[in-house]
Amino acid sequence: MNTFDAVVIGAGVLGAATAFELARTGMSVLVLERGAPNREGSGTTAGNLHIQAVHTRRPGQEVPLDSEGLLPAQKAADTLWAEAEHRLEADLEVRRNGGFMVAETPEQREELYTKHVWEQRAGLNTELLDGDTARAALPLLGPTVTAATWCPHDGYANPLKAAPAYLAAANRLGTRIKAFTPVTGLERRGSGWRVYTPDGHHDAPVVINTAGPWISEVCALAGVDLRMAPVAIQMHVTARERPVLHHLVQHIGEGLSVKQVTAGNLLVGGGWPALGMNLQGRSTASVESLAGNMAQATRVLPFLAGLRLLRMWAGPLAATPDEMPVIGPVPGQAGLYVAGGTYAFTFAPLWGETLSRMVRGEPTRIDVSSFAPDRLTATCGSTDRTTSAHTEKGTAPC
């Protein structure tokens, strides 16, 4: 069969969630993946569920993101993660045990207060704590922490399980998944699209580009210049420990996220840049980022200094120039949709549902017009490509 209702490009968590949501409505779906499913950004990410407002800058990031503008999407994502395991009939190790966002300096405390106001305005339940109260709530916090916000909704899902579970559920609904099948061409055919691969071509009225780091490359095949840039960030994990840390711990002013995963390992990340981006193989993690990330992690959570580091790795993601997500139809290219950018793991269930509703012309759960791709697109040749200006930028862990 060569004709589908929709072709999804990229079998990361966004592509997988989108395929599942489309298949649930009875559509025939084909997922094309250049490598193994869930092996790039989605399989290498930290798996944080960021529900409280996020810090605005991480190491090397040029532009602060609009943290307040993300809150409605975070609230909606929280609702959807709460039901994800039930809908997928799978264990994703979803844990919504809450999380702390800590501050150390007076400037960081100010940021925390501002952020708390945004959260109240958005109707998100967070609590502002001074340093001692935060340490009373989480005695593992170090003496440099002077304030924190607590959000009972923050959490974790196992990124090694989320996309595979979505793909398996989509597969049960008839979705076809072709791994190791890169898309080599995208051509308009009548009112639809012809998608070329080395194994032949497929036709569909709808094409959804969730190719992560390759999102711009795939858009370029359709003659669309999408100003996004691949960036590699890195993660660090300790050997297994008995359960000690039940919450997500983040930093308002610096790239830092720490949690203990179900298997018992402590995962330390925060969007520190990897040594280099390698889109053909695995990017290399940087020792300088390792040292920097671990130095702040052990300052905020001193017990980490007594543990053993087991492994570090790098993974890619796609950054937008304004550090905000992108989702929606590509202007002037009927039937072509994109989704990606900031905090894609947290937003995966929401963006999957949103794309599915957009494709069917139904109203979306939240207003996503400010994330529309038109702010990033131009037809090839009409404007200068500016993506290279952003490649040095560190960006959010999804």
Place this chain on the structure above:
Amino acid sequence: MTTKTGPPTVHTAQAAVVGAGPAGLAAALELARGGLDVLLLDEQPEPGGQYYRRPGPEVLRTAGDHRPEGANLISRVRESGVRLLTGHTVWGVDDDRRTLLAVDPDGTPVQVRADWIVAATGAYERSVPFPGWQLPGVVTPGLAQHMSAEGVRLGRRTVVAGSGPFLLPVACALLERGVRVVAVAEAGRPYAPGVAALGALRFPSRLVELASYFARLTRHGVRVHQDTVVAEAHGGDHVESATLVRFSDPGRVVARHEVDVLCVGYGFRPQSDLPQLFGCSMERDPVTGDTVPRLTPVGRSSVPHVYVVGEAAGVAGAPTAVARGRAAALDILAGCGRVPDHRTRRAAAVRMASLTRFTRLTSALYPSPADLVTALTRELPGHTLVCRCECVTADTLREAASAPGGSDVPAIKGDTRAGMGLCQARECGPALEALRTGGAGTGTVPARVPLRPLPVTAVLGFSDSSREDS
């Protein structure tokens, strides 16, 4: 608890040799003789590696030194001016892709900068999972030999199984400690007279060695089964018995022996993670299935200042390791304008060529590790724990390998957590690779950083402040 660590200790040298086994010792000695300033690092408290591991004082007094040439080499290295850093674990390579990162015995971070790097990191034992291999009492031949050399009697009754020439001396070492060796099971048929075996006639000293092992085994009534492998270890909280089957016909039971120690191993595989971190170009050895660096005959990798010698360059035994260490050192000396005399280089080349012939003949006697691992892994019952660290069964791995749309080794790891535990796939890696029956994508377990689990404090010294000073 303090999270402060001091700044890293920085060592510089003209050449840094990682690993003080036969190859590393030989390379360091030759480099120092050539006039270079040499650092030799090893994670163990004493030099010698596995092969020239020094016995404890008690054993030395009662049993003597079974490998005096090792003590001799070590003392020559000590006298040559080589700076020996034992207890130093090299765990990575810095972002400049030149500086070695290590941790000293006190946990202080260490940086080593050298113009030339010689990786002599040795080998891992090659394990292949089987049902029950997680039971206490199941050990590898390397451990059995090491403990026996230290005077430890590992148990009362044992079977020594696997493949390769190493099984015979291990069985003899166990006998010497008073362990009853019920049987030796060899997967291949190396000891049947045949065309391949005749080649060994060109190396009479090896034939004598082999004959002496057999004489000792016969004297103790040890049965040597060929074409035989361990199908399963049985027991509750300790191994109690082992079932041996025909390798060529796994349905046929050869014997079932009661044991309290079961010693199983399929030889060795190169420990080639460090060259990978330097960015050396790697390839799959079709005979062994191992990922090895692409090297010139003298051990130079695709990264010109990085040499790989000894078992890390491909398993070939201690004499070859020594010859490789010397050959690499002579090439480095030539490369920095200290041309060793022609006869020395020629003698080294002749020795290497002779040893290479011997290695080829020996490996032709035993089944190819790649075929062995593939065949044994294919037969594994579904409930077999393949990854012991993370408790992942063969069934789970086979399911992950046949995921809709296809899979590769990193994806199988991600799906199942196999290879993500403390040993980082050092034990189950070959089996993980073999359980995937082909297809596109990555077929190997890549090198990880850190190379060994590392105290978090050992990386803190590398953060900003210390970096700016350097």
